[in-house]
Amino acid sequence: MILENVPTIVEIKKAIPKRCFEKSMNLSFYYVLRDISYAFSSYMILLGLEGCIENSYVLIKAGVYIGYWILQGTIFAGIFCLGHDCGHGSFSNNGILNDTVGNILHTFILAPYYPWKLSHRVHHKNTNNIDKDEVFYPIRENQDNPRKKDSLLKNLPFFAFGFGWFGYVVKGYGPNGRNISHLNPINKHFKGIVGFDL
Incomplete structure (x- = not known):
């Protein structure tokens, strides 16, 4: 239409x-x-x-x-x-x-405000980019669904209540290589960032 x-x-x-x-x-x-x-x-x-x-x-x-x-x-x-x-x-x-x-x-x-602010900036920079957005990543038709390979806990809706946020902060969310830890200062998203850049 x-x-x-x-x-x-x-x-x-x-x-x-x-x-x-x-x-x-x-x-x-x-x-x-x-x-x-x-x-x-x-x-x-x-x-x-x-x-x-x-x-x-x-x-x-x-x-x-x-x-x-x-x-x-x-x-x-x-x-x-x-x-x-x-x-x-x-x-x-x-x-x-x-x-x-x-x-x-x-x-x-x-x-964690500053790491979240940086990762959120990356998210906005890559919004609607199927290959680079670390938060929303649709699965292509010809691609294996990595969500099926994830643990059962990660896919259960109740997991987000209480534990999901902390999992996201520590490990990130998304397929391997696109998830970011908000607590790891050597994460690729924080490369080249120093205190006064925040």
Whole structure:
């Protein structure tokens, strides 16, 4: 199906008011304080509930903790997104402030900010490149599916809850040769990078 009269990216950008592209440091910090207060409040609620469920059935305790993990995980995803915006420079007009806030936010949720920022830059540079993108890699029809050869755990959806992120940070994700470790300073993506380049 061929679509006719589809606007170009330039036409779409021209149709969006300029104010939508302006960075607001006040609004950015509002989101940071809001998400941190959500994380703190949900933890305080859990502490309050622990006293109430101390003598409860195991299933009730499990339900409370699972609910907390899901809620806190969702809040942490929001905090990650704020750090992501810092990495893209859309948090504020000040690069040092962006990196400082991004580093603090990502440290809070155990995400290595600077290595992630570098690998994310590589990801954007290679978006839609079937041979170079280390995050999204479709399988060609005439190619063996490496996902079938991966371990069973890596393919189970529940693996991502709790363990998947740490696996991605330590080993990376993708076929051999394209996965990157965010903790290995001699990884090919970090070659030639020194502290002040970050």
